[in-house]
Amino acid sequence: xxxxxxxxxxxxxxxxxxxxxxxxxxxxxxxxxxxxxxxxxxxxxxxxxxxxxxxxxxxxxxxxxxxxxxxxxxxxxxxxxxxxxxxxxxxxxxxxxxxxxxxxxxxxxxxxxxxxxxxxxxxxxxxxxxxxxxxxxxxxxxxxxxxxxxxxxxxxxxxxxxxxxxxxxxxxxxxxxxxxxxxxxxxxxxxxxxxxxxxxxxxxxxxxxxxxxxxxxxxxxxxxxxxxxxxxxxxxxxxxxxxxxxxxxxxxxxxxxxxxxxxxxxxxxxxxxxxxxxxxxxxxxxxxxxxxxxxxxxxxxxxxxxxxxxxxxxxxxxxxxxxxxxxxxxxxxxxxxxxxxxxxxxxxxxxxxxxxxxxxxxxxxxxxxxxxxxxxxxxxxxxxxxxxxxxxxxxxxxx
Amino acid sequence: xxxxxxxxxxxxxxxxxxxxxxxxxxxxxxxxxxxxxxxxxxxxxxxxxxxxxxxxxxxxxxxxxxxxxxxxxxxxxxxxxxxxxxxxxxxxxxxxxxxxxxxxxxxxxxxxxxxxxxxxxxxxxxxxxxxxxxxxxxxxxxxxxxxxxxxxxxxxxxxxxxxxxxxxxxxxxxxxxxxxxxxxxxxxxxxxxxxxxxxxxxxxxxxxxxxxxxxxxxxxxxxxxxxxxxxxxxxxxxxxxxxxxxxxxxxxxxxxxxxxxxxxxxxxxxxxxxxxxxxxxxxxxxxxxxxxxxxxxxxxxxxxxxxxxxxxxxxxxxxxxxxxxxxxxxxxxxxxxxxxxxxxxxxxxxxxxxxxxxxxxxxxxxxxxxxxxxxxxxxxxxxxxxxxxxxxxxxxxxx
Numbered sequence: 103x104x105x106x107x108x109x110x111x112x113x114x115x116x117x118x119x120x121x122x123x124x125x126x127x128x129x130x131x132x133x134x135x136x137x138x139x140x141x142x143x144x145x146x147x148x149x150x151x152x153x154x155x156x157x158x159x160x161x162x163x164x165x166x167x168x169x170x171x172x173x174x175x176x177x178x179x180x181x182x183x184x185x186x187x188x189x190x191x192x193x194x195x196x197x198x199x200x201x202x203x204x205x206x207x208x209x210x211x212x213x214x215x216x217x218x219x220x221x222x223x224x225x226x227x228x229x230x231x232x233x234x235x236x237x238x239x240x241x242x243x244x245x246x247x248x249x250x251x252x253x254x255x256x257x258x259x260x261x262x263x264x265x266x267x268x269x270x271x272x273x274x275x276x277x278x279x280x281x282x283x284x285x286x287x288x289x290x291x292x293x294x295x296x297x298x299x300x301x302x303x304x305x306x307x308x309x310x311x312x313x314x315x316x317x318x319x320x321x322x323x324x325x326x327x328x329x330x331x332x333x334x335x336x337x338x339x340x341x342x343x344x345x346x347x348x349x350x351x352x353x354x355x356x357x358x359x360x361x362x363x364x365x366x367x368x369x370x371x372x373x374x375x376x377x378x379x380x381x382x383x384x385x386x387x388x389x390x391x392x393x394x395x396x397x398x399x400x401x402x403x404x405x406x407x408x409x410x411x412x413x414x415x416x417x418x419x420x421x422x423x424x425x426x427x428x429x430x431x432x433x434x435x436x437x438x439x440x441x442x443x444x445x446x447x448x449x450x451x452x453x454x455x456x457x458x459x460x461x462x463x464x465x466x467x468x469x470x471x472x473x474x475x476x477x478x479x480x481x482x483x484x485x486x487x488x489x490x491x492x493x494x495x496x497x498x499x500x501x
Numbered sequence: 502x503x504x505x506x507x508x509x510x511x512x513x514x515x516x517x518x519x520x521x522x523x524x525x526x527x528x529x530x531x532x533x534x535x536x537x538x539x540x541x542x543x544x545x546x547x548x549x550x551x552x553x554x555x556x557x558x559x560x561x562x563x564x565x566x567x568x569x570x571x572x573x574x575x576x577x578x579x580x581x582x583x584x585x586x587x588x589x590x591x592x593x594x595x596x597x598x599x600x601x602x603x604x605x606x607x608x609x610x611x612x613x614x615x616x617x618x619x620x621x622x623x624x625x626x627x628x629x630x631x632x633x634x635x636x637x638x639x640x641x642x643x644x645x646x647x648x649x650x651x652x653x654x655x656x657x658x659x660x661x662x663x664x665x666x667x668x669x670x671x672x673x674x675x676x677x678x679x680x681x682x683x684x685x686x687x688x689x690x691x692x693x694x695x696x697x698x699x700x701x702x703x704x705x706x707x708x709x710x711x712x713x714x715x716x717x718x719x720x721x722x723x724x725x726x727x728x729x730x731x732x733x734x735x736x737x738x739x740x741x742x743x744x745x746x747x748x749x750x751x752x753x754x755x756x757x758x759x760x761x762x763x764x765x766x767x768x769x770x771x772x773x774x775x776x777x778x779x780x781x782x783x784x785x786x787x788x789x790x791x792x793x794x795x796x797x798x799x800x801x802x803x804x805x806x807x808x809x810x811x812x813x814x815x816x817x818x819x820x821x822x823x824x825x826x827x828x829x830x831x832x833x834x835x836x837x838x839x840x841x842x843x844x845x846x847x848x849x850x851x852x853x854x855x856x857x858x859x860x861x862x863x864x865x866x867x868x869x870x871x872x873x874x875x876x877x878x879x880x881x882x883x884x885x886x887x888x889x890x891x892x893x894x895x896x897x898x899x900x
Contacts, residue, residue: 351616351662395869451784453783472792
């Protein structure tokens with residue numbers, strides 16, 4: 103008998119109450135009938151990870167990273183155990199595994215570990231025994247047997263990595279969003295669902311702020327050719343399939359996205375002082391979204407965009423820079439807005455149009471940059487929605 | 502009988518004399534024995550395309566693009582006909598096809614057309630009849646039956662696109678280089694050959710100056726999962742295989758590359774004037790390698806890096822900008838140097854190290870930027886070699 107393996111991932115909002123968990127269990131049980139084997143990756147319920155972080159912060163402003171990982175892994179343990187109970191209750195045999203039990207081996211970087219290898223022996227055994235296997239997302243174990251977490255988007259990463267390792271026929275990511283759109287439908291009513299998307303465009307969208315899939319998961323899917331499906335856990339629909347590119351060479355815009363959770367830092371001053379600033383920056387573990395440094399004689403300037411959640415470790419570096427005579431400016435309420443597609447950027451004509459559309463709507467840009475697959479501008483947060491609208495009208499609706 | 506299809510591509514230097522063409526024919530004939538079917542994509546002989554462009558320029562400084570395409574397609578026609586003769590001479594049945602005869606359908610952008618579709622009926626028929634099929638690289642035909650060319654790297658693009666369309670078992674790119682190295686062995690004697698490379702790293706290397714494969718070809722290979730092999734046509738060896746990534750999530754440097762054929766333009770001045778400059782830029786068809794624009798109040802500045810061959814169309818825009826009061830600076834003899842890998846950039850720690858290594862060697866950088874898969878600095882051309890050496894020592898040899 104030929105069986106087909108499906109990996110599903112349910113995010114926190116899909117599991118945020120006992121009734122939601124029961125509904126998810128029904129969905130899984132139906133899928134697991136017949137010859138389909140199912141692995142389910144779960145996040146912590148609702149916002150419980152944030153609550154745990156808050157708890158830790160009430161104990162100490164600087165919790166040891168190892169203990170923070172120990173604490174945070176509680177979240178998925180709760181949701182996976184409850185989901186397993188719900189499945190067994192309706193007659194669908196299921197078993198839950200922690201990241202460690204699932205054989206998800208990571209490096210030693212606590213709170214932001216990278217998956218090095220997966221040893222899915224126990225998972226395979228239980229699948230062969232006819233059970234639905236529920237795997238804690240977001241967590242793993244280092245070779246020295248320490249508990250680690252994968253950081254932001256960790257559950258997406260776990261699901262796609264398992265699908266890659268086990269050669270799943272499909273990896274289904276269930277979230278609040280019924281797939282990828284040409285812009286966020288809440289911002290642009292004319293936004294169109296995108297039924298099919300290439301890996302590279304998905305990755306660029308994820309990096310630039312689309313919240314339907316984390317970029318690490320998009321990257322693994324691309325590298326291993328994992329067939330992805332992005333679906334809503336709240337409504338039926340076909341969602342978005344992500345796979346190999348469909349056309350040979352294209353030059354067109356696919357989607358407009360924005361990131362409203364960024365911190366912009368502009369630094370200007372004497373070159374050697376700015377270099378020292380950048381070295382201090384290098385002693386933090388922040389992820390850099392945009393890093394553009396330019397030097398002209400002795401003067402230099404840096405445009406830095408980081409995730410807003412990384413602003414805290416930045417504060418000390420900024421203060422130190424200010425004390426050393428650098429002009430450090432962190433304007434409040436900024437956002438990035440991007441047009442993502444393939445082959446159209448890195449083209450002077452497309453960039454000029456991008457800038458013209460924003461200027462035509464009276465939207466000031468602090469920085470504009472281009473990569474082969476996207477054009478991005480930093481704009482005031484208050485104008486972000488309008489920027490998405492006019493770019494969508496120009497690059498998607500007009501074409 | 503199960504047959505296997507191989508697509509080979511030979512560049513101009515592999516075909517630059519009758520004796521080289523005969524040697525290539527021997528290689529092909531040996532390969533085509535047994536049950537392997539072979540398609541060969543050829544470039545024009547040696548530097549003949551450059552000679553044709555020079556001829557056209559002696560007639561008129563601004564040749565109509567359509568006629569330029571008509572002229573340039575002569576180059577592959579010569580080499581494919583000669584190669585077909587050499588193969589038939591040694592008893593290996595072969596037939597040559599132009600881009601149009603091969604069914605390579607492009608859009609209408611003369612001198613830089615994108616492949617929209619391939620209709621390989623004639624190719625299939627001749628392969629089925631047991632012939633080696635020689636396809637002119639670099640050229641195609643639009644739906645309105647106009648002859649087009651694909652622009653730089655066009656023969657690589659043709660080869661990989663054919664391999665994708667026909668599901669070839671392998672696409673072999675023969676050039677002067679015996680594969681990809683951790684740096685150019687002419688610059689860094691300690692450079693190591695890279696036996697296996699993921700698509701994404703190959704693409705980033707190609708964009709940032711590695712000359713072994715054009716980035717459009719790397720992009721098609723990645724999107725269609727075409728198994729690639731990069732080989733020397735002058736010496737035996739295993740070369741570099743390019744395929745799916747081998748490790749789950751990594752954070753390491755793969756190769757150091759540089760681009761010594763760039764033009765750097767720095768523009769500073771009043772914001773609205775700089776905007777006008779960028780709009781003029783958008784009326785040219787140049788490809789932008791780096792585009793970073795930053796604005797601070799009414800002032801703005803732009804760092805622009807383009808291929809040196811695009812400097813000419815830039816000249817008029819630069820002059821116009823200067824007349825309007827912008828400070829436009831195009832320092833001579835600049836280069837970009839890049840560390841390419843996966844997962845390590847966008848990380849403040851890695852960027853700080855990148856800058857420290859260059860500063861430690863006394864190498865001034867005009868601009869530094871980072872993407873998720875690379876870190877790039879603009880450095881003086883005269884220091885480019887040294888920059889490659891020290892970055893290779895720090896990021897490749899030390900790890």
